[in-house]
Structures are given as structure tokens and as C-alpha cells.
Amino acid sequence: MRRRRIWTMLLVPAILAAAPAPAPAQAPAQRSIDQYNLRAWHLVDGAPPDIWALAQARDGFLYLGTGAGLYRFDGISFEPVVPRLGRFPSRNITALLADPDGSLWIGHFDGQVSHLQGDRVSRYGAPNAVVEQFARGSDGTIWVAMSGLEGGLFRIGRGGIVRMGPDRGMPAGRASSVVAGRDGAIWVAAETDIRVLRPGSTRFAPVARSMYRVRLAVAPDGQIWVSGSPADATGARAAGVRIAPLPPGMHPPAADRMRFTRDGALWRTLFAGGVLQTRDPGSAAPSFTRLTTTQGLPSLVAVPLLEDHEANLWIGTNLGLFRLRPVSAATALRVNDTVLGGFELAATQDGTVYAANPHNLYRARPGEPLRWLRRFGQGIAMIEADGTDLIVSLQDRLVRLHGDSFTTVPAPAIPGPAATWGRQGDTQWISVADVGVFQLAAGRWRPLATPDQPASRLYTASGTGGGTWFYGQDRLYRRDQAGLHAIPGDRVGSIAMVSTGPAGTLVGGELGLARLDQGRLRALSDSRVPELGGITGIVQAPDGSVWINGVRGLVRTSKAAIDAAFADPHAALQHQLFTAADGLPGVAQQGAQKSTAVRGGDGRIWVADNVGIGWIDPARIVHNRLPPPVTILRLTANDRSYADPRDVALPAGTANLRIAYTALSLAESERVRFRYRLIGVDRGWIDAGTAREAYYANLGPGSWRFQVIAANNDGVWNREGATVTVTIAPHFYQTWWFRLLAIGAGAGALWLLYAWRLREQLARTRARAEAQLAERERIARELHDTLLQSMQGLMLRFQAAAYATEPGSRAQTLIDSALERADDVMMEARDRVMALRRITGPGDPQPLIDDLARCLEEEGLIVTVSREGPPLRFLPEELEQILAIVQEALANVRRHAGTLLAQVRVNSSDGRLRIEIDDQGRGIPPEIIAAGERPGHYGLKGMHERAAALGGMLEVRRGVPVGTTVRLTVVR
CATH class of the missing domain: 2.130.10.10 (YVTN repeat-like/Quinoprotein amine dehydrogenase)
Structure with a gap:
């Protein structure tokens, strides 16, 4: 820890007033202590000790230079900064400067300077000195004020770090402060005087005498202010330097650090301890308020001051960090x-x-x-x-x-x-x-x-x-x-x-x-x-x-x-x-x-x-109009952490992700709200509230894009937010070519299974058809060898009986009638036997109808068969039903039509089977058509039943002008 010179200070009654005095409503814009929210982060809150320097970088983080190293703070947690490439020459940091390019200049207690650019750190010089302050010139030159035995003013450029000597108008000795004026001039507080390098000049010129360890600050109007009381006050005023006022009883130089806030108030950390606010410092009656541990300052040993982008004032102490946030109300x-x-x-x-x-x-x-x-x-x-x-x-x-x-x-x-x-x-x-x-x-x-x-x-x-x-x-x-x-x-x-x-x-x-x-x-x-x-x-x-x-x-x-x-x-x-x-x-x-x-x-x-x-x-209500910068801090997968990720490639098998993010609104970080989504997984934005981590489980291979946005304490959203792309490699079985092979193999297996199943079904069908054919053959043999032979023998007996009766008698007439009926039955039985023997497998009904026509022609019925359309394929049982319907229709022509001519037309031109049986006989009586059957006979009814079994339709109507038409329609 650096030694501090403690100065005795007498406080004015206004500072010790028991009752707080709020700023009048129509007073200047400079706020009193009562119009700030005061918040402290102590060591128990994770704050680092010995905070000697503060800076806010372009990324929005608050960087703390401490006796324990460099830290960054997002308003919630403190995180040590460790570069991946290179290392800091010392942990004891005494000065910081945030460069507009996003890099950070770091001054160490041993006089060395580090330049942190992303994850890389470079180092300059090794004098026996203490870095007090940085300044950046309008041309980008970095100026360094150093105290100590080998201190002085240094410049960092392309040639490294260079001491400014007498050839540049700088005497030997220490420098305690350096600032860059609005006009491009560089002001330096040297050991015995204040000097300035005007634009266009190559030498520093003295403007006023001063005692050692004075501090410089640039006011919002561009004026240069100096702490304490320079010996040559007249020369200082002539050179445009203003002297910071002190309350009665306080002696110069008094200030350890000095800074103006944008409202024009002057703030100083004191060698005597605490912080001094001066409102209207250029007026004849400035007002002073001292901030001590009574108001919550973690320690009286306060050094750096910083006003951030949101007008919060930060104070670093040796026991923690302190913030003054402008608020709308006052107590x-x-x-x-x-x-x-x-x-x-x-x-x-x-x-x-x-x-x-x-x-x-x-x-x-x-x-x-x-x-x-x-x-x-x-x-x-x-x-x-x-x-x-x-x-x-x-x-x-x-x-x-x-x-x-x-x-x-x-x-x-x-x-x-x-x-x-x-x-x-x-x-x-x-x-x-x-x-x-x-x-x-x-x-x-x-x-x-x-x-x-x-x-x-x-x-x-x-x-x-x-x-x-x-x-x-x-x-x-x-x-x-x-x-x-x-x-x-x-x-x-x-x-x-x-x-x-x-x-x-x-x-x-x-x-x-x-x-x-x-x-x-x-x-x-x-x-x-x-x-x-x-x-x-x-x-x-x-x-x-x-x-x-x-x-x-x-x-x-x-x-x-x-x-x-x-x-x-x-x-x-x-x-x-x-x-x-x-x-x-x-x-x-x-x-x-x-x-x-x-x-x-x-x-x-x-x-x-x-x-x-x-x-x-x-x-005068305070509004925070700045959308908070959003940063993704780290991504954790498979117990491996990736800091500040942008595009992350993860190995195969990664399923769970944890993503930590933050938003750099330092006014009220605890009220910052977040929304996030993983594109391709989340259907919409997930309202995370104030949570600063997202978790995903059971992710598959592929490329995923995580996006997070945030709103500050006043609800102003950063709609762009921050993103990180995560690519998870697939296992071999998760690749497209493996899936394609798997699909092909599966399709082949299904085809083989289908072919085997089809072969099995065909075999079963063939076996069933063969069994049916064998059974039909057996039935035909039985009918021919037993039933027909028995009926033939019976008819011979009836014939002998007829010969034995008296010719012309009623008995002979009845026997002759019975023989005729038996002859019909024999003919039908032979037809059935012939049909059973003709149907030997699936096919078209046309050949069977032709055979039937030839058989009937031998019995005296002339049947003409015609065909239109291609052959159709029917199963044996279907052919049997079709043939039985045609046979019954032709039998009716022979028995009842009174004609020996019939015509069968087969049509299959439109994929349907239509069979029409026509005759030119006396025609079917209308009452039979209406009843659907002849009383005591079942032929017509059986034809309808067979057509229904086929899923077809049977139509019987009288011909025009004479005869009967029977039409069978079957749909394949």
C-alpha cells in the first residue's frame, strides 16, 4: 500500500450541519450529496482491496487497478483480468487509461506501463518510479506522469516510452499530474511548477510555480484547474489556470485526486481522508460537502475518481468501491x-x-x-x-x-x-x-x-x-x-x-x-x-x-x-x-x-x-437513456469454459450448455432485465428477468446461435445485444451420410421383408387354391362315381316301372314326368361336375363360358358368345360364382323361354366385367321380376345371392320387344 501524507483539516460549519440541506429546485444543475444514491461494495461483497485507479473501457466494464491486480466490474460481480498472451509485470496498479480503440493502458507501482489489447498484453519501460496519471493527446500520443526517484513526464509512441528532458522544456524531477486540454495542449504538474505544451509547439513552457503533488483537472468548459494554491497565482490565472477553492482551515495541496463531473461540480479525494464535493467552484461563494464513512464510504483512504457513461461517480478506497448515482429525489x-x-x-x-x-x-x-x-x-x-x-x-x-x-x-x-x-x-x-x-x-x-x-x-x-x-x-x-x-x-x-x-x-x-x-x-x-x-x-x-x-x-x-x-x-x-x-x-x-x-x-x-x-x-427527473452494452462472459460445456466467446466449436457428444452474460449498465445493475433465445431451439424470447445465466440440455449436433438483449433500469432496451455461435460436431452415427446409409439399409430390409411376405402369401394362396382344386376334383369324382351312377340306376328302375304300367294311364304319365325331371337334374349335375373340372386356377371367365356354350349346344340350345375388352383376372371361387350365374340364366332360357337361341355378350372395356344373356323367347313374367323369384323355385334368388357375394350387381328385365335380358356387373 502506498504511503499517504495526512493533512490536518478544519471543517466549516456548513459541512457539519446536522440537518441536511437539499438543493433548491431552481438551483444550478449541480447536485448535492442528498441527490445521489450512495452504494458501497466492501471486501465482504467481493470488492478487491487497495483500489488505486479506475477506468471505464469501450466495452462498458468498470476496470479497477488495485494492489492485488486488475479487475473488471459489471455492477454485480468483480472478476480478475488475466491476459492469455503475456503477463503483467506487477500486480500493484496505480493508474489506468481507457483508449478509444478499446484497449487499456495500465500503470504500475514500479514505473512500468502495460498495454492490454484484447487478450494480449505488451510492456513498456522499467524506470524506478511510480505511474501517477495517463493522458491521451489529440494525436493519440500517450503521456505518462510518474513520481519517484526517476520520475518525470514520459511519452509512449512508436519508439516505445521516452522521457521528456530539458530539450523538450521539461526539467529533471518528478511529475504528479498530466492532462490533455480541449484545445490539444498538454498540461503537466512538475515538481516545482506547472508547464504546458501548446499545439504546434515542441517545448513545454512554464506558466506558474507550484508545490509538489498538486493535481490537474479539466472542467466541462475546458478550463484547467489545479489543486492547492500555486505560488504564482497571478501567472496561473494569466495562463488560464483556475485554482480549486478550499474550505477554511484546509491547506494545499489537499487533493490526492481531482475530477469534474459533467454537471460542473468539482470532486476531490483528500490526503486528510474522505471526499470533498465543491459546487459552484468558480463562484465567489462555493459550497462544500465532505463525504466520509458516516455517509457509507468504505474507508477514509480514498484515491481514484471516475464519472462513467451514465453519470455515476465512482470512488475507489483501500477497503472497497463506492458509487454515487444521480437520482430524481432528495431527502x-x-x-x-x-x-x-x-x-x-x-x-x-x-x-x-x-x-x-x-x-x-x-x-x-x-x-x-x-x-x-x-x-x-x-x-x-x-x-x-x-x-x-x-x-x-x-x-x-x-x-x-x-x-x-x-x-x-x-x-x-x-x-x-x-x-x-x-x-x-x-x-x-x-x-x-x-x-x-x-x-x-x-x-x-x-x-x-x-x-x-x-x-x-x-x-x-x-x-x-x-x-x-x-x-x-x-x-x-x-x-x-x-x-x-x-x-x-x-x-x-x-x-x-x-x-x-x-x-x-x-x-x-x-x-x-x-x-x-x-x-x-x-x-x-x-x-x-x-x-x-x-x-x-x-x-x-x-x-x-x-x-x-x-x-x-x-x-x-x-x-x-x-x-x-x-x-x-x-x-x-x-x-x-x-x-x-x-x-x-x-x-x-x-x-x-x-x-x-x-x-x-x-x-x-x-x-x-x-x-x-x-x-x-x-x-429534473433522472432518465437513463443509454441502452446497456451486452456481453457474453463465458460458455461452459463438458466442464470446459470458454471466456468471451464469439464462435465456439464443441466436440461430438456435447449436450449441455451454460452461458453466462451481463449488461454494462452500472447505474442500477440489479434492475437490469434480460431476454435470450437459442435460435433453432426456442420459439421466441425467454424473459430471464435479472438472471445472468442460461442453461440448455439435450442439444444435438449442429450450429446454434445464442442471442441475449438487455434493458437498463429505465427500461431502455439494447435490441442488438450480444451473440455467440455454437457448433456441436456429430458422432459418426449422427452424420448425414450415416443417416443416408441407415435409411438405405432400412429400406432394403423392408423390401426384403416385403418380398418374403409376398412370397409367403403367394405360396399360401397357391396351396389354398391347390387344396380347393383337389377338393373340387374329389367332389366331382364323388358326384360322377356315386351320385350320378345311383341316379342313373334309379332312373332305369323308373323306366322299367313305366314300361310295366298301362300305356296312357295316369301312372305312366306321372312316371314319365318324373323321369323328365330327373333327366334335368342329371343334366345339371353333369354341368356342375364339368364346371368343377374346368376351373383349375385364376383367370378370365370367357373360356369357361365358351365351354358351357358348347355343352349346351349338344343339348339343343344354340348359344352365341361375343367379347369386347381385354381379359380380366378372377380367383377360382369368383369364376365359379360367375359361371354359375351364366349357367343358371341359360338353363332358364332352355326351360322357360320357349326358344332354342340365346346370346351372351362379355364386356371388359372399362375395367368392369359386364355379362349380358339375351333370348328372344316369351319373356319373364313381370310378377316374377317384382317378387325376385318364382314361387317354389330358387334359381333366380340364388343368382342374386351369388352376385352379392361377388360384390357385383345382377339385373333381370324383360326384353324389347320380346325375350329376357340378364345383366351381371362385377367391378375389379
């Missing part, structure tokens, strides 16, 4: 050992704001800070405005403040400490907690009764609404000449106050916000808008803005937004939320029965919160 009065209890607020017609705690009264006129006004022996129960006067309720009386004079209000003793006070014309109203509401009439306080609840739970609205609006628990009442009337509608829990203004009559309750709409209350509940819970204060400004103080913080919205939210039950309430992170002292004070928010004449909104009183100026 005017805070609970401490001397200020206890709740607070009251009131604003009079002239814009004066009054605040009270149990015994003290404070006042803030427009544009002024809150100042103590008076202490009361009795506790202050309530304050309320009455025009330009102020009513103060003590324990047993009311006091009026007119101007600067206090007088007791002429009235009898009040029934108890007033919780609210209101006026309606000349009538005064008060509410006393747990007692009720009272009206001052005829010189006495008269209680007001309520029709539906105990009077002790009733309160009158405070201020101008007193006597008109009353509320008790969750009920609101309006008073007229007829008495109190409860307002119907939605409930918002226990009511705290009523506000009337441009947005209408608004009611603040424990469970939300209600508005009077056509005689009914309509509510925006805290379940719909969580920020509207625990409302105890409402301010309706003339410009239509509405400020609501609740348990979540201070909500700013507008009349238009409220109208839209009430008009559409699904619409969100457009609003902005301010919390303790924005400078407010906590959240809305609860248990109040009057508004905890008022508006001052200068436009500031004042709030009474649970740990103090604060204000916010709507004209």
Missing part, C-alpha cells in the same frame, strides 16, 4: 437519534411547504431548502393549510401560523389531538382518532353521528374538502343538508384520504385507488396494479399529472392514463415508480388519515415516508 429530513416519530405535511396557497415531526416544525418556501422553524413543548398531532396560514394541532388546542407569528385559534379545547382539520365556509371540522368527527358550531365542538358505523371510526377529509367528504374504514360518505350518504361501489380497503382535482375525486385506500364515477366508486385494485397498494397520499398537479404515495413507493401517472385504465379493465396503468433507490426516504408513511404527499409552489412534490421527508422535482 430533506430523516429519522435519527434526535428526530423520531411520524411526519406531517401541508402546503399553503402561496406554495410554502410545512413539515412537522412530533415536536418540531419545518418550512420550505418555493426554491428553498427545508429549514427548522420552531420547537413545541407539546407534541404536534397534525398540520393543515388554511389559505396562506397554517393550522397546527397540539394535544389540547389549535394554533395558527400567520407569516412568522403563532396565535391560538379562538375555540374551546378540542376533544383530543386532531388527526384531520378542514374548513367549509366559516365552519371548521376536526377528526379525533378513536373519538369521532366534530364541528365547531355556536362556540362548541359538536359530534357528528354516522348512520351505519361507530362515530369513533369516522374521519373528515382534511383541508378544503372538510365537511363534505367523510370516511370510516372502507366506506366513503358525502354530506349534504340531509346528512351523510354512503357512496356505493367498489371497495379499496381502509381509506386514508380523499383528493379532488383535474383527474376527478380520487380515494386512496389500503387496497388500491378509487375514483368517483356517476355517484359510484370504481377501483383500480392493487391486485391489478401492485404499485397502488397502501395509498396514503395523492397530489393532482395542474398539468394533469397525478402523484400517488403508496407502500411500494411514489407513483407518477396522469389523468389520461387513469382514464384509460378505468375505461378498459384489461389495460395497464401507464406509470413510473420512484422508490428509495431513486432517493426517497423509504415508502409512504402508513396509518395517516390525511395526504402524505403535497405540492410546493416551485413544483416539487413532497412526501412523508416511513423514515423521513423527501421531495422530487418533476422538471
